[in-house]
Amino acid sequence: MIRVVLATHNAHKVEELTRILGPALDGIELVAYEGPEPVEDGDTFEANALIKARAAAAFTGMPALADDSGISATALGGAPGIHSARFAGTRVDADNVAKLLQELGDERDRSAWFTCAAAFVVGDEEMVEVGVWPGTVLDEPVGGGGFGYDPVFKPEGLSVSAAELRPDEKNAISHRSRAFGQLMPRVRARLLE
Template identity: 70%
Template structure:
């Protein structure tokens, strides 16, 4: 018997990516997509926004739900774009967001940055959040055709290529999303199985 767990996203690619990241940790759990309304993400933290999404999916479906919120924070920009990463240039356009980030860092010598992912679980009245952080720096120009978002300009700490130059398996083994969901899965399993 398997237990259903809703991933609060309308992005089928994210569902598949998370299935690949979690692999055997999903044994006994069927991860399903979400078809309900998208809530307003108006919290002031990644964890707060992830909880908003997980709560909405749990309420809409009546099932346990997980969600994530993630973005890149750059030291020289005071942590920006942070929770506004997806709409940094004013709307959801990866290329424009990336170009604005590079323009804002044009004269910066400190290029330290980190990707952060908050993974949230909601099961009835139980709520839990885990954070995964992937430290690195922002390159001066994009490199690589893989990944999405800011991956072409993010060089993970200890790796000599951009996140967009990693294979999907390489990225899924070390990314902020892998770290956050790896930390929350024991809690998910304890709550559901």
């Protein structure tokens, strides 16, 4: 079994990613990251995902997986984007959702998308893949599942919010599953073949 550190302190993300990766983890054990959080000062999701993966790999000496993700609204010029987790200044999901809804106000163009950049670092090798999940921002939160902006995000082609999806439904189509779905074959090839 090859140990890989998952560079996040977000328990929701650890649970979700473990479910998403499922069989792709065969032969790989995900280990929680206990180290310091690096300063995420990149200007893209890809840059911030790599910052986290590099820091976890350096701190633990193990191969590291990380992601950076967020929501972007067309009417806000792509904001909150890489600032999604701290959009309201509190790192509290409900505050971030409230600020997004306040910023959008009565805006008619509610189109938005989630982006996830998934990064892997082992030694001096680095890999990054990006997944995008298009949809719209609802006028108010709906549903009790998920986390983050899920209650106000209606995925394209669906009639419910991401927070109304069962975890397995969300994990099959989300930005995170798209990014890691592209990355994991490369990770497995590097570590196991």
